Structures are given as C-alpha cells and as structure tokens.
Amino acid sequence: MRKKWQLWIGGQWREAKTYEPLYNPHTDEELAEIGQAEPADAELAITNAHETFQRFKSHPAHARAEILAKAADIIDQRSEECAKIIALEGAKSIRNAREEISRTVQTYQFAAEAAKSNYGEQIPMDAAKGGENRFGFTIHTPIGVVTAITPFNFPFNLVAHKVGPAIAAGNSIVLKPAEQTPLSSLLLAEIFQEAGLPDGVLNIIPGKGEVLSKTLTGHPYVKNVTFTGSVEVGHIIQQQAGFRKLTLELGSNSPLIIDEGADLEKVIEPSVMGSFSYNGQVCISIQRIYVHQSLYQEYLDRFIKRTKELVIGSPLDEKTNITAVISKKSLERLQGWLEEAVKEGAKIECGGTVEGNIMAPTVLTNVNRDSKVFRSEIFGPIVCIFPFDTLDEAINDANDSRYGLNSGIFTPSIERAFYAAQRLETGGVIINDIPTFRIDNMPYGGWKDSGVGREGIKYAMQEMMEQKFISFKLNEHFL
Known part of the structure; x- marks a missing residue:
C-alpha cells in the first residue's frame, strides 16, 4: 500500500x-x-x-x-x-x-x-x-x-x-x-x-x-x-x-420493539449485535429497545450477560467484537452524553468505561426521554432499554423522535406485526428482525430528519x- x-x-x-x-x-x-x-x-x-x-x-x-x-x-x-x-x-x-x-x-x-x-x-x-x-x-x-x-x-x-x-x-x-x-x-x-x-x-x-x-x-x-x-x-x-x-x-435513532410472546432465544443475539456491531457506528444501529413488561427482566438480564461476553480487542484479531471508536472527538462526545444521562437519572447496567480509544459496550435503563442518548443519534456503543405495557405505548415512544430511518419489531402475532408496520414512522419496518438489517437492493431511506x-x-x-x-x-x- x-x-x-x-x-x-x-x-x-x-x-x-x-x-x-x-x-x-x-x-x-x-x-x-x-x-x-x-x-x-x-x-x-x-x-x-x-x-x-x-x-x-x-x-x-x-x-x-x-x-x-x-x-x-x-x-x-x-x-x-x-x-x-x-x-x-x-x-x-x-x-x-x-x-x-x-x-x-x-x-x-x-x-x-x-x-x-x-x-x-x-x-x-x-x-x-x-x-x-x-x-x-x-x-x-x-x-x-x-x-x-x-x-x-x-x-x-x-x-x-x-x-x-x-x-x-x-x-x-x-x-x-x-x-x-x-x-x-x-x-x-x-x-x-x-x-x-x-x-x-x-x-x-x-x-x-x-x-x-x-x-x-x-x-x-x-x-x-x-x-x-x-x-x-x-x-x-x-x-x-x-x-x-x-x-x-x-442518520437515525433506530427503535426495536420486543413484543409479548417473542422468543428470547431468537431475539437476544441479533439485538446485541444490532446494538454494538462496529461499536454502534452504524446508521441503523439499535439505539432504543422497548421490551414488553412480561419479558423485560429476563430480556435485560440475558442482554447484559451477552453484552459482557463481547470481545474487546484489535480490529485485526478474528475474535474481536469491540474496537476503538473512530476518533477521540467522537469518544469525548460519547463520554459527555453518558455522564449527562446518568446525572438525569439513567442507570448504567454494564459498560460505560473507557480504555484508550475504546468505550466498553454500554447498556442504560431508566433513561430520561430528554437526554441526548434518547433524543439524538448516539453513533456509539450505547443502547437504552425500556419496559412497556401496551403495543401502542411502545409504538408511540418509538415514534417520539426526529428521526425515521429503520425500525424493527419481534412479535409472534401477524396482526400485531401489521398493526406496528402501519404505525411506525420510519422508511423501513423490519418484522421479526432488527432494524439494523439491510440488503443492498432494497429501498433504503428515511422519514423526518x-x-x-x-x-x-x-x-x-x-x-x-x-x-x-x-x-x-x-x-x-x-x-
């Protein structure tokens, strides 16, 4: 070269x-x-x-x-x-x-x-x-x-x-x-x-x-x-x-909905990878996850466990999942947003630490809806997880964003899948997969900002x- x-x-x-x-x-x-x-x-x-x-x-x-x-x-x-x-x-x-x-x-x-x-x-x-x-x-x-x-x-x-x-x-x-x-x-x-x-x-x-x-x-x-x-x-x-x-x-602020009855065996791995692949520096990286109350605690526990198993290391190492973010400027922004979220009530369930140019994959709960990690595009290894009681509640919260690129929903119900697809305000709705899904011949683009x-x-x-x-x-x- x-x-x-x-x-x-x-x-x-x-x-x-x-x-x-x-x-x-x-x-x-x-x-x-x-x-x-x-x-x-x-x-x-x-x-x-x-x-x-x-x-x-x-x-x-x-x-x-x-x-x-x-x-x-x-x-x-x-x-x-x-x-x-x-x-x-x-x-x-x-x-x-x-x-x-x-x-x-x-x-x-x-x-x-x-x-x-x-x-x-x-x-x-x-x-x-x-x-x-x-x-x-x-x-x-x-x-x-x-x-x-x-x-x-x-x-x-x-x-x-x-x-x-x-x-x-x-x-x-x-x-x-x-x-x-x-x-x-x-x-x-x-x-x-x-x-x-x-x-x-x-x-x-x-x-x-x-x-x-x-x-x-x-x-x-x-x-x-x-x-x-x-x-x-x-x-x-x-x-x-x-x-x-x-x-x-x-850009985006992609939401994922885990509806009642979803099979967590099929959901955990893709939702972790969709949140942290390339350190979350993907336009349709999962930023907000809404989990039905009946599944919330088990999902959160299993999500955190899998997140902690991700390998931090050199990009050239075959086993590596998490590497340095693209720049020191980006890292400083992520640290600032994380500190702000914690001050506003968010709880760090795992991660949040920085070593060199690497931020450990970070899971947040109890996030204030006015925090930058909720409102803006994180573009880093941080994901926010929320419980919900009704599908309408999850859809309304997912739509509460200036962005609208891709969204996703896991649900065993075809009726609830179509209900969500019609109401989610995004250019793409990915059913029974993560919003990070994209193939290169599909139409791709967003609503709103x-x-x-x-x-x-x-x-x-x-x-x-x-x-x-x-x-x-x-x-x-x-x-």
Whole structure:
C-alpha cells in the first residue's frame, strides 16, 4: 500500500498543495499521507467530469454493465486486501470488514444488472379526451455530474451505493470520501481503471467538507448531490444545492420493539449485535429497545450477560467484537452524553468505561426521554432499554423522535406485526428482525430528519436520472 496518495482527477494522479497524515484509530499509528483537495481542485474535477459525461452518456448499457461487473470481480479477488484497509483506517473488526467487502461486491453486481434494466413506461394517451391518435412513453436519461460525499462507517459499501448507480445510469461522478477513511475510496481509482472505466468518469478528491462543500453542491455543472452523514450537514447541503436533485441519508435513532410472546432465544443475539456491531457506528444501529413488561427482566438480564461476553480487542484479531471508536472527538462526545444521562437519572447496567480509544459496550435503563442518548443519534456503543405495557405505548415512544430511518419489531402475532408496520414512522419496518438489517437492493431511506430520497441501486438510479416524456401524434391517414 502506497504511503502518499494524491488526488484522482481525469484518470490521473494530481499533486495536492497540502497533505495530512491519516492515523489508525485503534493504535494511533500513521498509515499514509492524504492529499487535501481545495475548491480549485474540486472545480477541476467537476469540469473534467462534465466534459467526460458528454461522451460517457452515450456509452451503451451493456458496456457500463461490463465495467461494473469487472470492478466487482477485482474487488472480490482483492477482498482480503480491501478488508484489511477498512480494519486499519476505520478500526472495524476484520470479520465485519470482510462482510462489508462481500456486500460491496454484491452492490456493484446489482449495479451492473441495473444498468441493463433502465426503462420507462407507455402512457395510455387515449385515456384522456384529446389524447386520441397519440402514442406516449417515458424514458430515463442520465443527469450529468453527480457529486458524492460519503461517511466513514462503510467506506467501501456506502461508496458503492453512490458510485455504482451513478455509473450504471451513465453519469460521471466526483467523490469526496470521509476524512477518516479515504484509502478505501482512493483504491477505487486503480480498480475502476483496471475494469475499463473511461478516464474522467470517476474522480476522487479527499479533503475537508467545510472547504469543498460549496463547490461540490453549488457548481453549475453539478446536477445531483448524494450525501450520507449528519442532519446538521445535510441541512447545509440542502440550502447550498438549491433545485438540484438530492439524496440525503442523515442518520437515525433506530427503535426495536420486543413484543409479548417473542422468543428470547431468537431475539437476544441479533439485538446485541444490532446494538454494538462496529461499536454502534452504524446508521441503523439499535439505539432504543422497548421490551414488553412480561419479558423485560429476563430480556435485560440475558442482554447484559451477552453484552459482557463481547470481545474487546484489535480490529485485526478474528475474535474481536469491540474496537476503538473512530476518533477521540467522537469518544469525548460519547463520554459527555453518558455522564449527562446518568446525572438525569439513567442507570448504567454494564459498560460505560473507557480504555484508550475504546468505550466498553454500554447498556442504560431508566433513561430520561430528554437526554441526548434518547433524543439524538448516539453513533456509539450505547443502547437504552425500556419496559412497556401496551403495543401502542411502545409504538408511540418509538415514534417520539426526529428521526425515521429503520425500525424493527419481534412479535409472534401477524396482526400485531401489521398493526406496528402501519404505525411506525420510519422508511423501513423490519418484522421479526432488527432494524439494523439491510440488503443492498432494497429501498433504503428515511422519514423526518433521516433525509430525503432513497438508496438501493434501482432506487438510487432513479434519483440520478431525469424522466423525459415523449409523445407522438400519429398521422390519421394511416389509422
């Protein structure tokens, strides 16, 4: 792995004016020097992408599909190398990193298939008076330059959810990866070049969001902005982007309901993993668990027991479950929120301790509904557990949030499952599984402050294309 990474613009590595060291969050070891793009670099990348788009938009669908399928094959062949990069720069356990790479391969495969399945519909023109002797249909056309701003927590797969559909649709793309995990994105430069992607279709410019945001969201050539990150930054992007098409995935505060009669044998393991996988640094990580009073104490005891069994250690250790959080800044925030919650009455049932950059997985009960650990997105290894008496009580409490990405419910009753599904205010309701469940071809996106638009390859492509209606007036002489 090279130690110095430039900017990837127009199919070439270009020197940046400044470089910053990238550190391993778990060991604080320096991994590489990363070029930092400036607004002029972003403008160059966008202009280059715009010029390339004029040619690439005519690239046939089968050729785009072949490129994406080839990229998937290359990532699969280099899967262990890619997983190790995630583990080193993101402190994700090597097992979870391998799972992410497996999903990334599948995401690009879905994109390859979607490139060949882009079609519109016929409109029954004579359904309206005045529509006689007319033939109408819609087509979907590529939109132009897509700018993508991606998060640290899935540095290969969430990038794939933006790069894959952009290429499948025939667009060009300028990618700004997360500051904490740029290596996973920079590696795509050589992967896609080897896969045969024309120079200039994919441009990769690491840098600081506050420096590049205005250019990436407001440049006249930019037609679509896709962002995954915080609500606060999402609102800024929405203001800067104006009437451009936007996909904003802005986080969550995912609730899980354990209904009466649920089988705890089947519930404990997934709910613990859904709470603490990658230290809770997952957009749809479980943050609030509501357990029916009849199961509450047994569930809590078993949940705490399993949580205490999680292995804390190096990301490269095969047995590790819990590692360092992504940054010291994040760790300090988590400690502050935890201290505040305890002052407001919360009880730490287990965890709460910090060693180095690692916070032990933490279970809270008796949490005040006004505490940040209830109201905001924790994005760390902390989960709050509450008892409930009626399903309506649990649903209302679950909905008491500014967020609405995914929710989950375990229940043996199909009637109560549908009742909850209709009333939970989230973009996805996962029945008899955890809200952390996601596969890469399903529609994915939220209500309320969880964002706008949808991901999932087919749905992301729709966000990255324009629909055009075409009408033919037929010559009555031939009718």
